[in-house]
Amino acid sequence: MKRNLPAAIALMLVLGMSQTATAADPLPSWRDGRTKQAIVDFVKQVTAKGGPKFVPPADRIAVFDNDGTLWAEQPMYFQLAFVLDRVKSLAPQHPEWQEKEPFKSALAGDLAGVAAGGEKGLLELVAATHAGTTSEEFEKAVKDWLAAAKHPRFNRPYTDLVYQPMLELLVFLRANGFKTFIVSGGGVEFVRAFSEKVYGIPPEQVVGSSIKTNYEVRDGRPVIARLPAIDFIDDKAGKPVGIQKFIGRRPLMAFGNSDGDFEMLEWTTTGPGPRFGLIVHHDDAPREWAYDRESHVGRLNRGLDEAPQRGWSIASMKSDWRRVFPFEK
Amino acid sequence: MKRNLPAAIALMLVLGMSQTATAADPLPSWRDGRTKQAIVDFVKQVTAKGGPKFVPPADRIAVFDNDGTLWAEQPMYFQLAFVLDRVKSLAPQHPEWQEKEPFKSALAGDLAGVAAGGEKGLLELVAATHAGTTSEEFEKAVKDWLAAAKHPRFNRPYTDLVYQPMLELLVFLRANGFKTFIVSGGGVEFVRAFSEKVYGIPPEQVVGSSIKTNYEVRDGRPVIARLPAIDFIDDKAGKPVGIQKFIGRRPLMAFGNSDGDFEMLEWTTTGPGPRFGLIVHHDDAPREWAYDRESHVGRLNRGLDEAPQRGWSIASMKSDWRRVFPFEK
Numbered sequence: 001m002k003r004n005l006p007a008a009i010a011l012m013l014v015l016g017m018s019q020t021a022t023a024a025d026p027l028p029s030w031r032d033g034r035t036k037q038a039i040v041d042f043v044k045q046v047t048a049k050g051g052p053k054f055v056p057p058a059d060r061i062a063v064f065d066n067d068g069t070l071w072a073e074q075p076m077y078f079q080l081a082f083v084l085d086r087v088k089s090l091a092p093q094h095p096e097w098q099e100k101e102p103f104k105s106a107l108a109g110d111l112a113g114v115a116a117g118g119e120k121g122l123l124e125l126v127a128a129t130h131a132g133t134t135s136e137e138f139e140k141a142v143k144d145w146l147a148a149a150k151h152p153r154f155n156r157p158y159t160d161l162v163y164q165p166m167l168e169l170l171v172f173l174r175a176n177g178f179k180t181f182i183v184s185g186g187g188v189e190f191v192r193a194f195s196e197k198v199y200g201i202p203p204e205q206v207v208g209s210s211i212k213t214n215y216e217v218r219d220g221r222p223v224i225a226r227l228p229a230i231d232f233i234d235d236k237a238g239k240p241v242g243i244q245k246f247i248g249r250r251p252l253m254a255f256g257n258s259d260g261d262f263e264m265l266e267w268t269t270t271g272p273g274p275r276f277g278l279i280v281h282h283d284d285a286p287r288e289w290a291y292d293r294e295s296h297v298g299r300l301n302r303g304l305d306e307a308p309q310r311g312w313s314i315a316s317m318k319s320d321w322r323r324v325f326p327f328e329k
Numbered sequence: 330m331k332r333n334l335p336a337a338i339a340l341m342l343v344l345g346m347s348q349t350a351t352a353a354d355p356l357p358s359w360r361d362g363r364t365k366q367a368i369v370d371f372v373k374q375v376t377a378k379g380g381p382k383f384v385p386p387a388d389r390i391a392v393f394d395n396d397g398t399l400w401a402e403q404p405m406y407f408q409l410a411f412v413l414d415r416v417k418s419l420a421p422q423h424p425e426w427q428e429k430e431p432f433k434s435a436l437a438g439d440l441a442g443v444a445a446g447g448e449k450g451l452l453e454l455v456a457a458t459h460a461g462t463t464s465e466e467f468e469k470a471v472k473d474w475l476a477a478a479k480h481p482r483f484n485r486p487y488t489d490l491v492y493q494p495m496l497e498l499l500v501f502l503r504a505n506g507f508k509t510f511i512v513s514g515g516g517v518e519f520v521r522a523f524s525e526k527v528y529g530i531p532p533e534q535v536v537g538s539s540i541k542t543n544y545e546v547r548d549g550r551p552v553i554a555r556l557p558a559i560d561f562i563d564d565k566a567g568k569p570v571g572i573q574k575f576i577g578r579r580p581l582m583a584f585g586n587s588d589g590d591f592e593m594l595e596w597t598t599t600g601p602g603p604r605f606g607l608i609v610h611h612d613d614a615p616r617e618w619a620y621d622r623e624s625h626v627g628r629l630n631r632g633l634d635e636a637p638q639r640g641w642s643i644a645s646m647k648s649d650w651r652r653v654f655p656f657e658k
Contacts, residue, residue, distance in 0.1 A: 058531060135573050179533070192577045202387060203577030204508070204534075213573060215566040215592055222596050224573045231574075237544040244464050244542060244553045245560075246575060248521045248532030263544055267551050 026172040029165040029323040035278070036320065038313045039169065042276045046252065047176050053274045057177035061251040063207075063243060063264060064166070066184035066191055068257035068298040069280050070199060072161040074289045075152065076111065077297065079186050082145050084109065086129040094128075103128070127228030130187060131211055135224040142193035156327065159198050163280075164326045165315075166255075170199055178253070183243055184208040185235035185260055189226075207246040209234045239264035252276065258298040265303070265312060277312035279303050284317035287324045355501040358494040358652040364607070365649065367642045368498070371605045375581065376505050382603045386506035390580040392572060392593060393495070395513035395520055395537075397586040397627040398609050399528060401490040403618045404481065405440065406626065408515050411474050413438065415458040423457075432457070456557030459516060460540055464553040471522035485656065488527050492609075493655045494644075495584075499528055507582070512572060513537040514564035514589055518555075536575040538563045568593035581605065587627040594632070594641060606641035608632050613646035616653045 030036040045053040046060065067073040087097070087106040097103035102121035105113025114121060133141065151158050170180050182201055184191050188208030195201040210231040213224050234242040240263050243251065254261070254268035257280040269277040282298065283290050292300040307314055317324060359365040374382040375389065396402040416426070416435040426432035431450035434442025443450060462470065480487050499509050511530055513520050517537030524530040539560040542553050563571040569592050572580065583590070583597035586609040594606040611627065612619050621629040636643055646653060 058525070061533075181533075188574075188577070196387065204390075204510075204575065206577060210574060213570050215569040215596065217595075222569070222592075222599050224569060240544040240551070240553060241542050245517075245539060246533065248517070248535060263551075266546075267544065270551050 026175070027165065027168050029168055029321060031320055031322050033320060035313050035315050039172075039276075039278070042253070042274065043173065043176050046274055055252060055274065059249065059252060060173075060176070060178040061181065061247060061249060062173050062178045062253040063181045063183045063247075063251045063255070063268065064170075065256040065258070065261045065264070066182050066186055066208075068282065069255055069261070070162055070166050070182070071158070072151075072163075072288060073298050074291070077186065078151075078158045078161075079190050081149065081158070082142065082190065083125050083129045084114075085145060085149060086141065087125065090128065123230065126211070126230075130190075131226045131228040133226050135189065135213065135226060138189055138226055139193050142190055146194055154325075154327075159194055160327055161325060162198055163321070164323045164328070165321045166280075167199070167326070169255075170201070173253070174200070179205065181205045181207060181247060181251070183234065183239050183264060185233070185239075187211075188234070207234055207242045209238075235260045237263045240267035243267065254278070255280070256303070257282065258300050259302050260298075262303050262306075266310070269310060269312065277307075277310065278315055279307055279312055280315050280317065282317055284321075284324065287328070288317055355504070356494065356497050358497055358650060360649055360651050362649060364642050364644050368605075368607070371582070371603065372502065372505050375603055384581060384603065388578065388581060389502075389505070389507040390510065390576060390578060391502050391507045391582040392510045392512045392536075392576075392580045392584070392597065393499075394585040394587070394590045394593070395511050395515055397611065398584055398590070399491055399495050399511070400487070401480075401492075401617060402627050403620070406515065407480075407487045407490075408519050410478065410487070411471065411519065412454050412458045413443075414474060414478060415470065416454065419457065452559065455540070455559075459519075460555045460557040462555055464518065464542065464555060467518055467555055468522050471519055475523055483654075483656075488523055489656055490654060491527055492650070493652045493657070494650045495609075496528070496655070498584075499530070502582070503529070509534065510572075510576060510580070511535045511537070512563065512568050512593060514562070514568075516540075517563070536563055536571045538567075564589045566592045569596035572596065583607070584609070585632070586611065587629050588631050589627075591632055591635075595639075598639060598641065606636075606639065607644055608636055608641055609644050609646065611646055613650075613653065616657070617646055 027036060045051060046055040048054055064070055067077055084106050087103055091097050091107060097107060102114050102117035102125055106125060130138065146157060146159055149158060150156060151161055154161060173180055180201055182191055182195055182205065186208055188206055188210050191208050192203040192206045195206050196203065212227040212229045212231045214227055216223055216225050232238065232242065239261065243264065250271040251268045253276040254265045255278050256265055265277040269275040279300065282288060282292065291298060292304060356365060374380060375384040377383055393399055396406055413435050416432055420426050420436060426436060431443050431446035431454055435454060459467065475486060475488055478487060479485060480490055483490060502509055509530055511520055511524055511534065515537055517535055517539050520537050521532040521535045524535050525532065541556040541558045541560045543556055545552055545554050561567065561571065568590065572593065579600040580597045582605040583594045584607050585594055598604040598606040608629065611617060611621065620627060621633060
């Protein structure tokens, strides 16, 4: 085997060269047009050695919102579906929940009732469903749920509802020396439970909201105990704060879909040198959903108004994306 | 050029092979012995494809304490020297400090006086020297200080006081597919200001203590404002909490030097499968310092007692390290 290795390498190299020469489109699910061109041009510029806009690989940081940017967020945030299902599965140990809000509404699947409890009610649900376990137990609970739960519209696992064009974009950026991060308003441990498998993004490159934890040794076994108290909300102005806290440098590219991502896009694109911002616009009801300025989830208002003057690209699901989900033909 | 590339690759490959066969010692500043052997054996086992202890690259996480593990921490934490110098440089704008503790003691270089102020006094110093700037201004302040300040014993920049054997270890681990992280009790933004240049560890792989920050747009310019309030203390039981919060998975290897690293070593080495823990023991007064059980800085007591039964290696500076600092002959 070893004697043939140089020949094999030579062959691979030749094949590799011809592949580069007639390179397949790295973003086949993006339709040719202004948005795709803007992405490809930007990446070409910052990776052109000796070029005026060259950026060293260490500074090629790209940040992605998750809900509505990498996977769907309708009819409700998928993590909220997890909360509701988890309330149901924990209910037998909590007979008092049958008569107590917000659990009563959650058990009945009554979202309006849950919403009526306001922030206090929501925190009670988070405490009941996200705390009281170790970090390892919680990770298992999320993985078990993702393996079993089905999305109500598509009747498929939630992790099937990731956007094919964004998966291609992640691969394309990493192939060009970018480090890809998720910066999510969702719970960091919830997203970490599937980010590596689904997006190729390792847990240490996920920034998100978190609850407080505590290190304890229980009967000689160390655990990270999850506590019923909010530690950090990684949304809106919290996103640049989370980026600085976890990543420690300003990103080169940012991708979002709602006004919750506005400050992340603003912080990224007002940095010196070349910067890139993109908003995914949900305007495709037949294939996905159509919502923006008036939506209760993923509301996009200021971003739509200011994107042109700020030089942010808008990716129209309807016209820029040839395919939305990987399971589409 | 292109026509010759396969031949060149073949040549490099052959040279590479012979280099591996007669490989130079990757850890030349470590003396041959039990400690060095334990490191090399562990790395060999977890990287042996098909072997019983093989660990995929994604899970090869190695965490390093900074003060006393990667660089020196005597006669005081270097970050404390920064605090004292910064109080002096900010004093002209604060005439009231001349008569007000803990600033009066700090200005006089009176460490006992500073210590007399307890935690409250220390927090006042941190607030005065670490807050009130933007993240970018603070980074510049640290870099400027590191470029100018000299260590009192060695009369060299503080960043010269890094341990040569640990630098080699970082390179060796990365060459074997490990991702190297700093998990420091020191301020995360302080360490990030030099970690990439000095250790080859990028800011996003630095976990540390932090103060609260806020995202603000000042006259149209977004900034991360540093606030005078503690956000997170990454020490003792805080280290496993910080590891879970920032990295999101349990490390394979942990390196520390004091009881402040005990829980990090414990959390790491009680994980399933192969794990490795090592304590740097400061027992070399002529070349560095000698201190452990009774020290006010870097106190190492429980770690020394429990290392043997927990299977942690102890690196004796005196006997395991051929060279301590890069500037030594």
